[in-house]
Amino acid sequence: MKKTFNPSRRQALAMAAALAACAFGGAQAQNAWPGTQPIKLVVPFTAGSGTDIVARLVAEKLGPVLGTSVVVDNKPGAGGTLGAAIAAKAPADGYTLLVHSAGHLVNPWIYKGLSYDTIKDFTGITPMASLPNVLVTAPSHFANVQDLVAKAKAKPGSFNYGSAGNGSATHMNAEVFRLAAGVDAQHVPFRGTPEAMTEVMAGRVDWFFAPMVSALPLIKGGKLQALAVGTAKRSPALPDAPTTVEAGVPGSEYLFWVGLFAPAKTPQPVVDRLQAEVAKIMASPELKERLDKLGAEPFTMPSAQFNKFIADETAKAQQVVKAASIKVD
Numbered sequence: 001m002k003k004t005f006n007p008s009r010r011q012a013l014a015m016a017a018a019l020a021a022c023a024f025g026g027a028q029a030q031n032a033w034p035g036t037q038p039i040k041l042v043v044p045f046t047a048g049s050g051t052d053i054v055a056r057l058v059a060e061k062l063g064p065v066l067g068t069s070v071v072v073d074n075k076p077g078a079g080g081t082l083g084a085a086i087a088a089k090a091p092a093d094g095y096t097l098l099v100h101s102a103g104h105l106v107n108p109w110i111y112k113g114l115s116y117d118t119i120k121d122f123t124g125i126t127p128m129a130s131l132p133n134v135l136v137t138a139p140s141h142f143a144n145v146q147d148l149v150a151k152a153k154a155k156p157g158s159f160n161y162g163s164a165g166n167g168s169a170t171h172m173n174a175e176v177f178r179l180a181a182g183v184d185a186q187h188v189p190f191r192g193t194p195e196a197m198t199e200v201m202a203g204r205v206d207w208f209f210a211p212m213v214s215a216l217p218l219i220k221g222g223k224l225q226a227l228a229v230g231t232a233k234r235s236p237a238l239p240d241a242p243t244t245v246e247a248g249v250p251g252s253e254y255l256f257w258v259g260l261f262a263p264a265k266t267p268q269p270v271v272d273r274l275q276a277e278v279a280k281i282m283a284s285p286e287l288k289e290r291l292d293k294l295g296a297e298p299f300t301m302p303s304a305q306f307n308k309f310i311a312d313e314t315a316k317a318q319q320v321v322k323a324a325s326i327k328v329d
Contacts, residue, residue, distance in 0.1 A: 033094050033270055034094060034095065035067075037068060037095055038071055039066070039069070039070045039071070039095050040070075041055050041059055041098075041099050041260075042075055042084075042087045042090075043055045043073065043075070044074075044075055044077070044098070045083075045164060045168075046193065046194055047074050048193065048194045048214060049192050049214060050131045050193060050211025050256070050296075051100065051211075053211075055258070058260075059072050062278065065280075077165075078111070078165065078328075079168050079328075080103055080107065080165065080167070081111055083098065084107070084122075085114070085116050088115070088121040089115075089116070092262065092265040093266070094266055096263065097260060097274070098260070098262070099261075100259060100261060101259075102255065103168040103169040103172065104261075105310060105313050105317045106171075107167045109317060109322075109326075110167045110321055110328050111167070112328075119310070121263065122261045122262065122263065123263075123265075123266060123303065124303060124310050125259070125261060125274050125278070125303055126274075126275045126278050126306055127260075127309070128258050128259060128260055128300065129257065129298055130231075130255060130257045130299040131213055131258060131294075132235045132237075132295055132296075133170060133173045133210060133229070133254065134212050134215050134216075134219070134228070134230070134238065134241065135209055135226070136197070136207065137207045137227060138200055139224070139225045141206065141225065142206075142225075144247065145242070145244060148207060149248070152181075152183035152185055157185065159186070161185055161187060161205065161208060162205040162207075162208040163188070163190065164190060165189050166326065166328050170193065170208065170210065171187070173209040173256060175187075176230075176254045177244055177254075178324070179324055180244075180250065180251040180252035185206070196210070197218060197224065207227075209230055212238070212294060212295030213295060213296050216294060226241045228244045229241050230243070230253065230254045231254070231256075232255075235295045237294065259306065260274065271303050275303050278300065279300040282300050
């Protein structure tokens with residue numbers, strides 16, 4: 001005769017207690033994040049770049065909210081791919097995150113043999129800020145955008161333009177502008193934004209689409225000349241600077257944004273908590289005021305929406321890369 005398991009009341013209570021302990025232990029582990037363990041924001045560009053500035057503004061406020069320290073770790077090089085690779089290989093535990101720009105979505109199309117997949121190896125937490133790029137030159141190098149375009153067309157290939165690296169947002173903005181203007185010029189990639197701006201100020205590089213947050217102090221100090229902003233609308237930080245479209249180059253607008261990413265498979269509760277806290281920080285009057293002074297604007301969205309945005313923008317980036325024949329030298 002087949003026996004059936006019929007636990008005693010004592011056994012049943014013991015089993016219930018064990019299940020409750022497991023559930024409590026799991027909840028306790030989840031609630032323990034982040035505890036006192038530091039959180040690292042990997043920034044794949046040099047200190048002083050637009051991406052770095054936004055990361056540091058957020059880190060300053062995010063640490064106290066989470067009850068731990070949030071540190072920025074600059075890992076520049078190869079258009080942001082070196083830092084992204086480090087973040088992609090980090091444990092998916094919420095303690096190593098990536099702060100990257102729109103250029104993150106370009107790299108799959110120009111770098112062969114990347115050790116990570118932009119879509120599969122990351123989950124988007126939220127964009128944080130949109131930053132107008134501003135077309136800058138050395139003072140008096142060009143009178144205006146029309147002068148730059150006319151001179152570049154008169155001597156094809158004789159002028160050059162800088163970027164913060166192949167495939168970076170500064171490079172993409174320059175290529176969108178170059179294609180729309182119909183000019184032929186030489187691309188000079190640098191390790192980061194500060195290096196590119198230094199060469200522009202020295203007159204060795206003719207123009208550069210610099211992140212507003214990085215270029216504004218130098219523009220106000222008379223070390224750089226702002227010809228136009230690359231966005232669809234003027235920036236309150238430089239109200240007298242036209243957009244490149246207003247300056248006579250239709251189809252040249254470009255959105256430069258900075259976002260927060262986590263390694264794929266990071267627990268959803270951690271992603272949701274980070275998204276919520278960053279959104280609150282970016283919406284705070286203090287951050288909005290600080291961003292205004294830098295010519296940037298808060299730009300956030302839920303994680304699911306951000307991941308859809310990433311997929312769409314990655315497809316658009318592929319089109320620009322193909323049209324501009326962008327390659328890594």
